[in-house]
Amino acid sequence: MISFPKWKAALIVLVCLLGVVYTLPNFVSKSNLEGLPEWVPNQHINLGLDLQGGSHLLLQVDTDDIVKKMLVSLTETVRTSFRSAEPRIGYRNLKVSRNSVSFSLRKPEDREAARLALSPIAVMMPTGQRSHLIEISDDGSSASITPSEQAIKDRISAVVLQSIEIVGRRVNETGVNEPTIQRQGADRILVQLPGLGDPQRIIDLLGQTAQMTFHLVDLSGSATGGSVPAGSQRLPSLNEEGQTYVIKNRVMVSGENLEDAQPTFQQGQPVVSIRFNGLGGKQFGRVTTENVGKPFAIVLDGKVVSAPRINEPILGGAAIISGGFNVQGAQDLALLLRAGALPAPLNILEQRSVGPDLGADSIEAGKIAGIIGLVAVAIFMILTYGLFGIVANIALAMNMFLIGASLSVLGATLTLPGIAGIILTIGMAVDANVLIFERIREEVRNGKSPINAIESGYKRAFTTIVDANVTTGIAAVILFVMGSGPVKGFAVTLGVGIICSMFTAILLSRMIITLWAQRSRPKTLNV
Amino acid sequence: MKIKLVPAKTKVPFLQQRFITFGISAVLILLSAFMFFGPGLNKGIDFEGGIMIEAGFETAPDLGDMRSSLGGLGLGQISLQTFGAPDDILIRVQRQDGDAEAQKNAVAKVKAQLVADNGAGISYRRIEFVGPTVSAELVDTAILAVLVSVLAILIYIWLRFEWHYSVGAIAALGHDVILTIGMFAITGIEFNIASIAAILTIVGYSINDTVVVYDRIRENFRRYKKMDVKDLLDLSINETLSRTVMTSVTTLLALIALFVFGGEVIRGFATAMIFGVVVGTYSSIFVAAPILLQIGLTHHNEEDDGFKPSDDEAYDV
Numbered sequence: 001m002i003s004f005p006k007w008k009a010a011l012i013v014l015v016c017l018l019g020v021v022y023t024l025p026n027f028v029s030k031s032n033l034e035g036l037p038e039w040v041p042n043q044h045i046n047l048g049l050d051l052q053g054g055s056h057l058l059l060q061v062d063t064d065d066i067v068k069k070m071l072v073s074l075t076e077t078v079r080t081s082f083r084s085a086e087p088r089i090g091y092r093n094l095k096v097s098r099n100s101v102s103f104s105l106r107k108p109e110d111r112e113a114a115r116l117a118l119s120p121i122a123v124m125m126p127t128g129q130r131s132h133l134i135e136i137s138d139d140g141s142s143a144s145i146t147p148s149e150q151a152i153k154d155r156i157s158a159v160v161l162q163s164i165e166i167v168g169r170r171v172n173e174t175g176v177n178e179p180t181i182q183r184q185g186a187d188r189i190l191v192q193l194p195g196l197g198d199p200q201r202i203i204d205l206l207g208q209t210a211q212m213t214f215h216l217v218d219l220s221g222s223a224t225g226g227s228v229p230a231g232s233q234r235l236p237s238l239n240e241e242g243q244t245y246v247i248k249n250r251v252m253v254s255g256e257n258l259e260d261a262q263p264t265f266q267q268g269q270p271v272v273s274i275r276f277n278g279l280g281g282k283q284f285g286r287v288t289t290e291n292v293g294k295p296f297a298i299v300l301d302g303k304v305v306s307a308p309r310i311n312e313p314i315l316g317g318a319a320i321i322s323g324g325f326n327v328q329g330a331q332d333l334a335l336l337l338r339a340g341a342l343p344a345p346l347n348i349l350e351q352r353s354v355g356p357d358l359g360a361d362s363i364e365a366g367k368i369a370g371i372i373g374l375v376a377v378a379i380f381m382i383l384t385y386g387l388f389g390i391v392a393n394i395a396l397a398m399n400m401f402l403i404g405a406s407l408s409v410l411g412a413t414l415t416l417p418g419i420a421g422i423i424l425t426i427g428m429a430v431d432a433n434v435l436i437f438e439r440i441r442e443e444v445r446n447g448k449s450p451i452n453a454i455e456s457g458y459k460r461a462f463t464t465i466v467d468a469n470v471t472t473g474i475a476a477v478i479l480f481v482m483g484s485g486p487v488k489g490f491a492v493t494l495g496v497g498i499i500c501s502m503f504t505a506i507l508l509s510r511m512i513i514t515l516w517a518q519r520s521r522p523k524t525l526n527v
Numbered sequence: 528m529k530i531k532l533v534p535a536k537t538k539v540p541f542l543q544q545r546f547i548t549f550g551i552s553a554v555l556i557l558l559s560a561f562m563f564f565g566p567g568l569n570k571g572i573d574f575e576g577g578i579m580i581e582a583g584f585e586t587a588p589d590l591g592d593m594r595s596s597l598g599g600l601g602l603g604q605i606s607l608q609t610f611g612a613p614d615d616i617l618i619r620v621q622r623q624d625g626d627a628e629a630q631k632n633a634v635a636k637v638k639a640q641l642v643a644d645n646g647a648g649i650s651y652r653r654i655e656f657v658g659p660t661v662s663a664e665l666v667d668t669a670i671l672a673v674l675v676s677v678l679a680i681l682i683y684i685w686l687r688f689e690w691h692y693s694v695g696a697i698a699a700l701g702h703d704v705i706l707t708i709g710m711f712a713i714t715g716i717e718f719n720i721a722s723i724a725a726i727l728t729i730v731g732y733s734i735n736d737t738v739v740v741y742d743r744i745r746e747n748f749r750r751y752k753k754m755d756v757k758d759l760l761d762l763s764i765n766e767t768l769s770r771t772v773m774t775s776v777t778t779l780l781a782l783i784a785l786f787v788f789g790g791e792v793i794r795g796f797a798t799a800m801i802f803g804v805v806v807g808t809y810s811s812i813f814v815a816a817p818i819l820l821q822i823g824l825t826h827h828n829e830e831d832d833g834f835k836p837s838d839d840e841a842y843d844v
Contacts, residue, residue: 050792058661198651200638203631348627351656358581358652358792365790373784377777383530384773417724420793423785424728424800427778428735434777435739438770445535464742467687468735471680475731478676479724482668487724494728 004514012507016398023404043408048415048489049192051363053356055199057191058184059167059206062345066159067152069344071096074132074145077121078103085117097144105140118145125150156187159343164189167346169339170205188349197355201332208301209345210336212255214287215247217295217307238303239324245304247297252287253280261337263330264320270330271322274337281317289313298323300333366419373423374400381430385437388527391512392433395504399429402500403493412496415489425497431468432505436461441527450525451517458510465506469498532776533769541764542757545817552702552814559709568712571719572655574669576622576662578634581653587613588645596644602633611791615652622659630656669723673704676727680734684741691824692741696734699815703733703806710802721796729803732778736771736811743767744816748826756825760816768812775808 022041025033033042049056075094078101082089090106091114105114114136122132122145131151136143147155164181167189171179180192191206193199218232228234228246237243257280264273276284288296288310297307298321306323325333378396381389403422407414440457448456476498479491572579590607593616597605603621610617620637623629634654641649657665677700685693707726711718743763751759779801786797 060660198654200635207628207631347658348630348656349658350661351654353651353654355650355652357583357650362790362792365788365793369785369788369790372788373781376780376784380777380780384532386529416793417721417796420785420789420796420800423781423789424778427781428732428774430777431735431774434770434773438767438773441535441769442766464739467738467742471683471734471738472731474679474683475676475727475734478672478679479727482672482675483720483724484665484668487720490724490728494731 004511004518008507009511009515012511015503016401016508019398019401019405021405022408023401026404026408041408043411045404045407046411046413047359047363048413048418049194049352049359050354050416051359051414051419052194053197053354053359054192054194055196055202055351055353057193057199057203057206057348058350059189059191059346060349061156061160061163061187061189062347063156063187065344066156067099068096070147070152070155071099071101074101074121074147078118078145081117081121082114085113089114089117100144100146102142102144104142105136108138108140111136111138111140114140114143121145125154153186160187160189162343163346166340166342167191167206170335171202173335173339174202174205176202189346195356197353197358199351199353203348203351205332205336206346207348208336209342210255210339211301211341212258212305212337213251213299214253214284215250215297215299216252216287216291217297218246218248219294235297235299235302235304238300238305239329245297245307247299247304247307252296253283255337255341256280257283258337261334263327263334266320266322269322270325270327271320272325272330272334272337273318273320276317276319278317281315284317284319285313285315289315305333362416362419366416366423370419370423370426373426377426377430381433386526388433388437388440388513391509391516392430392437392505394512395433395509396426396429398508399425399497399500399504402503403496406496406500407493410492410496412492413489414493417487417490418493421490421493422497425494425501428472429497429501429504432461432465432501433509435464435468436505436509437527440525444525444527450522453525454513454517458506462506465502469502473498531769532772535769537765537768538761539765539768540761541812542761542817542820545813545820548813548817552810555709556702556705559705559712562709562712566712568708568718569715571717572619572622572657572662573719574662574666576657576659578620578622578630578637579653579655580618580620580634580637580651581610582616582618582641583650583652584614584616584645585648588616590616593641593644597637597640600636600640602636615791627658630658665720669720672723673726673730676730677701677704680730684734684738688741688745691819691822692745694822695815695818696737696741698818699737699807699810700730700733702810702814703729703803706806707799707803711799714798716795716798719795721793722799725796725799725803728800729807732804733807733810736774736807737815739770740764740767740811740816744819752826757820760820764812764816771808771812775804778804 022043025042026044030044036042075096078091078094082091089110091103092106094101094103105111115134118134122130122134125131125148127150129148129150131148133146133148134143135146160183164183168179168181171181171191171193176193177195179194182190184190191202193202196202218229220229231250232246232248234244234246237245253276257276258274259277259280260275262273264271292310292312295307295309298305305321308322321333374396378393381392381396383389385392400422403425406412436457439461440453443453443457444450473495476491476495480488480495483491590609594605594607597607597618602623605621606619608617609615618637620633623633634656638651677697680700681693681697684696704726707729711722716722740763743766744760747754747759747763754762782797782801782804786794786801789797
């Protein structure tokens with residue numbers, strides 16, 4: 001005969017209670033929650049950027065640039081290795097080829113000496129391979145050093161980590177609340193900025209590597225036209241349209257040696273005051289002492305900020321950069337110099353920004369749609385199944401609480417498609433009960449007693465419910481695994497919704513109806 | 528007084544009309560294919576790359592003026608539409624040649640022009656930019672997601688039932704997916720990542736519906752050992768008809784609420800879902816079941832294929 005074990009009932013009631021308890025904090029504001037004791041559940045559902053407003057930026061580190069720089073610095077290493085070898089090793093045509101550094105030896109008999117001199121480059125990596133492949137032909141006429149794929153990968157990885165650090169510093173300097181910056185894949189960085197609907201300034205700041213170097217101006221070349229002497233190059237001005245400077249390639253002082261940079265004013269003009277660390281201060285002092293009267297160019301990312309004349313030696317390690325800035329420009333430059341240069345340029349692959357008012361509108365619209373959907377389905381269920389419809393509605397309401405509690409406890413992020421997922425679940429959650437009730441109707445029509453009809457209705461509908469939900473669940477899992485951002489949010493609510501609806505339909509509604517049937521022993525079933 | 532959408536016992540000869548319904552489906556599929564390969568989908572920036580700006584204005588601007596003003600910026604194709612309200616404008620700018628810098632500049636140019644024409648009281652509700660790398664990845668992932676989920680469902684059905692049912696389910700799913708894509712092509716509703724989520728949900732919903740009918744068919748094969756297959760399929764569809772309609776109606780109620788009150792951003796998704804639920808319901812009745820007859824499902828097959836009833840314990844009466 002029909003029975004429902006007490007422990008099972010207790011467990012179901014307990015789960016439902018937990019569902020309610022863990023959902024309730026979402027109806028209380030964060031500030032009110034703070035006053036409550038610690039054991040009270042106080043987790044809110046995380047809102048996605050599309051609901052609370054904010055920006056999502058997907059950046060890619062320029063890996064080509066990393067490899068190029070890696071090879072350029074490799075040529076430097078080769079040059080110094082050969083020069084410092086005893087006796088010196090003669091070479092020519094040292095240059096960067098496609099993905100290696102190539103050169104040729106002047107004398108074939110230097111082959112072994114060259115190999116020895118270069119051997120520190122090819123270090124053993126944890127993988128058991130050498131980091132570089134060194135090949136020198138027998139007559140020494142063609143030689144190459146090729147970094148292994150792993151070495152390149154390691155380098156990219158190091159640069160990405162370093163970039164994340166710098167991006168984090170720059171973003172934090174702007175005062176955005178709770179930004180998250182994470183690595184994604186091999187060479188990507190995901191920046192999430194809650195509350196920031198228009199991240200133009202951040203994009204501007206992240207769009208510059210902000211590598212600052214100080215160079216002497218080449219006075220032999222004409223600043224406006226003519227040929228540029230070897231060892232020098234012509235660079236455009238940062239703020240003066242059309243103006244160019246010819247500067248010497250040699251870096252006299254590097255921005256790496258900056259200790260601090262602050263925006264300030266000089267004679268009413270916005271400027272940036274900088275301070276070098278010990279080494280930088282010394283270098284700066286020496287260069288300014290040796291070149292009094294000559295112009296000194298400050299170069300930022302290949303553009304000349306300004307090239308003021310050195311009036312007197314600057315020995316204190318502090319200087320002022322002026323260059324026709326506006327207030328914002330001076331502030332941004334100071335910020336960039338403080339945060340440090342990016343090791344490689346960043347490209348923006350994707351930007352998604354939602355203003356806070358659209359987010360609030362979406363939540364509001366979602367709430368209204370959810371409530372109306374819920375009420376419409378509930379009324380329809382009562383109209384169709386009467387008393388049983390009320391039971392289905394209790395299950396549906398509890399289903400909402402369980403979804404709310406699961407999302408709160410899991411720390412899942414609710415997105416706009418996620419709200420759509422919940423509303424869809426409202427419609428589909430009653431399906432399990434519909435299956436059961438239709439089955440009970442049939443059993444009654446086949447002449448079964450009410451209690452038997454209920455019993456076998458639940459039993460027979462069970463496999464169908466499982467089959468039907470597993471298939472929908474498969475779609476949800478795949479969406480979760482392959483989707484990104486908002487779509488993942490949809491998959492989460494759909495998946496959680498399916499599980500919760502199976503619990504409420506199969507266990508909760510069954511419990512209520514069984515207990516009701518036991519107590520009232522109906523002679524006929526009015527399903 | 529309780530309402531009954533479907534009378535207690537129906538005897539609709541669904542399979543008798545199967546060639547008519549197959550014909551309707553075939554015509555709709557051809558139409559969808561024609562629309563897909565002809566005019567094509569209105570692909571959003573997710574799949575096409577480009578820039579999208581949703582801006583709220585203090586007073587409704589004139590779209591024609593704005594079109595010519597923004598068109599003069601030399602940013603290529605620009606499309607404008609009102610979004611839910613006359614003072615809420617959705618601006619789409621095609622992907623700019625060149626790097627991220629070009630995209631950034633394009634956004635800045637559009638914003639500057641909007642301010643120049645309309646004053647400063649503009650609130651940017653959404654700014655989105657998708658680069659070519661990401662849009663290409665999104666296309667690949669989307670296609671893969673749909674294929675993988677259909678395949679996974681096929682395998683599940685094959686394990687739980689037998690191969691005839693798998694074929695029928697896939698036919699129904701293919702039918703629904705193609706028609707939904709066709710709907711996007713015909714209506715010009717923007718096809719984006721949310722549309723893929725909609726298609727996958729439709730796949731889940733449609734298979735759910737189909738499985739319920741199949742479950743009953745399997746059960747009836749065991750119960751009525753001698754019944755003619757066509758009659759048996761008809762009986763199964765009729766027995767589950769009430770449930771099929773009920774669930775469609777409750778799901779549609781929720782979706783219509785989402786469509787009407789859920790806001791502009793989600794409306795395309797809700798439209799696709801409503802269409803999908805209708806098509807999914809249709810296909811589980813008129814495609815999934817009748818196809819079983821066409822591909823020769825009989826009483827005999829079940830033993831031949833080593834079919835093992837897995838839920839016999841449910842028949843203890």
